Amino acid sequence: MSGQMSTASPEEPHSVPTLSAVAKLAGVSSITVSRVVRLPDLVAPETRGRVEAAMRELGYVPNQLAVGLARARTRSIGVLVPTIANSIFADTVQGLSDELEPLGYAVILAQSRYDAAREDHMLSALLSRRPEAIIMVGSPATEDGARLLRRAGIPVAETWDLPAAPIDAVAGFNNYDAGVAVARHLVAQGRDSLAFIGGDDPRATRRWNGFNDTAQALGAKAPRRLVLDRNASGSVVALAELPGVDAVFAANDAHAIGFMSGLRKAGLLRDGPAAEQPVAVIGLGDLEMGRLIAPSLSTIRVNGDAIGCTAAKLILTRAGPRHIDLGFELVLRDSG
Amino acid sequence: MSGQMSTASPEEPHSVPTLSAVAKLAGVSSITVSRVVRLPDLVAPETRGRVEAAMRELGYVPNQLAVGLARARTRSIGVLVPTIANSIFADTVQGLSDELEPLGYAVILAQSRYDAAREDHMLSALLSRRPEAIIMVGSPATEDGARLLRRAGIPVAETWDLPAAPIDAVAGFNNYDAGVAVARHLVAQGRDSLAFIGGDDPRATRRWNGFNDTAQALGAKAPRRLVLDRNASGSVVALAELPGVDAVFAANDAHAIGFMSGLRKAGLLRDGPAAEQPVAVIGLGDLEMGRLIAPSLSTIRVNGDAIGCTAAKLILTRAGPRHIDLGFELVLRDSG
């Protein structure tokens, strides 16, 4: 409403209350207040009541910075994703955060935007917050980044892939094999002019490798690869770049749906089953949306939520296997 | 590969290096190292070189907890969203984080899952990290939550709505008016049996109110309201609950697309323009996907990215207007 006001509304005369402010009000020492928070059983009920009243009156909220410093346990974990907006990684963040938040962990989120320099920078920024663990999508892009993580001496989970030389824990799936599975399926369907569209990040490239190797091994023509911007709209016009193509593997469902939109405009999309499609399309991720559109999208289903959840469990315990392959599933619907 | 290994790989003999570890190695006092990091001009070039070498050798990363404690500036901001997975809020998080990360702020992310108790809890957890500001989607659901925020004495941005009595800053749009705009459009198109499908959170309810009030004022039949689970698949079957409906406003694009899928199964979806649709469908959010499907989705476009970006700017400065209406736009395509 009216222009600028002091941020702290008049409610309280500023200054966040500390342990000793509460202590003074309750007529005890600060350590007693600290105990009321952490180990209430050690404090006499009568005293405890007084302290609790004081905490309520002052609106005391413990300072986790100080706690973290004193105990060398910050109860926070760093999460690094390429991007969070309309991406399947949001599922992973949700999954891990649902696992971690009830345990009192804070999630510190950083985005690398598929940029190696920014990734290193964010990794370092994350580490400066002394998280108890790091969960990241993929693996560090640079040796500097990897060294940073190794030196930090905390659990690290790499996800969405199965790196050959992981730093610590892994929760992902085999991207190469995903490409293999798609190529096999398409060739078996009688397609022979294949293409791969999408990003050129390491994971997409692995998919491409599996796809390319397999298609050629099975006697199809050498697949084409089209590197696109990260938004699906770019793939609408991808068709123009791929004359004669009869099957497309898109790096993710958004690209696949974009490409299908291009096919529709060109009159190359049928309402019928996969076999009737002039151009088969397979996505990756299994967005809910893919199931709902027509023709429904065939895709490599990957459980992003489970990846996050598994990564969280991996960093919480030292026991058990450290490298978990969550697998994927080729879900065949009407698009290819 | 092989079972469990100590988390810290052999690279370094544990223990994260501190300022004084660097200082000892460089043969200076810790304050000098601190200056090399923050105020390099105050340190003689020769000394600075030695210190920088020591920092590199040890892999020194400043401890932001200690910095935050000493300076009472944590360079972090708390972000509270209902949910991050396949939701438009991910755009907002991306927007604000792109604005804030380059400035050295860390984003601490929490999800309320549309639960008031959890929201209060996460708010308090966030505050315990002493963020310099809080950005949240919507407004605190409880008076406790609001009090918590007011007492914290930091900038607070409420987003995705225009609350009547905001705590501090606001970056959003008028949800009631969005409902009004949709109802007007649908009634003008000659529809008179309207329905609203989606969640029952405060923002969805405001949309419903605008929608309902306007439809009735314009002489349509009293609209029906169907509260659905948060996933789009639920809306596929919504049609069965709405006999005779000829226009639907969905609380978001995902629900809209799900509902269209139900229409398609029922043979009630046409390839032609809005006028030919037996049942008009309007979404909200303007997912990229809505543009790509057929029939293309009419929707209330809301720029989630801009909301995040604006919220970030609002908490960074005290000057200028504190309440920004980013507006919305009724984008008409083929679905309604």
Added chain:
DNA sequence: ATTTGCAATGTTAACGTTGTCATTTGTCGT
């Protein structure tokens, strides 16, 4: 009537930084 033991509280020194003062040099002007 001591001692023992435990329950309830308090004191002190960390944790890793930075702010606020010193202190040590060396340069310059007169």
Added chain:
DNA sequence: ACGACAAATGACAACGTTAACATTGCAAAT
């Protein structure tokens, strides 16, 4: 040749909490 001054560095006390060790009482055991 002497003080004035600045450049370079350092000592020390905060910041808000907790760990580790006191210190009180007072009840029970001897």
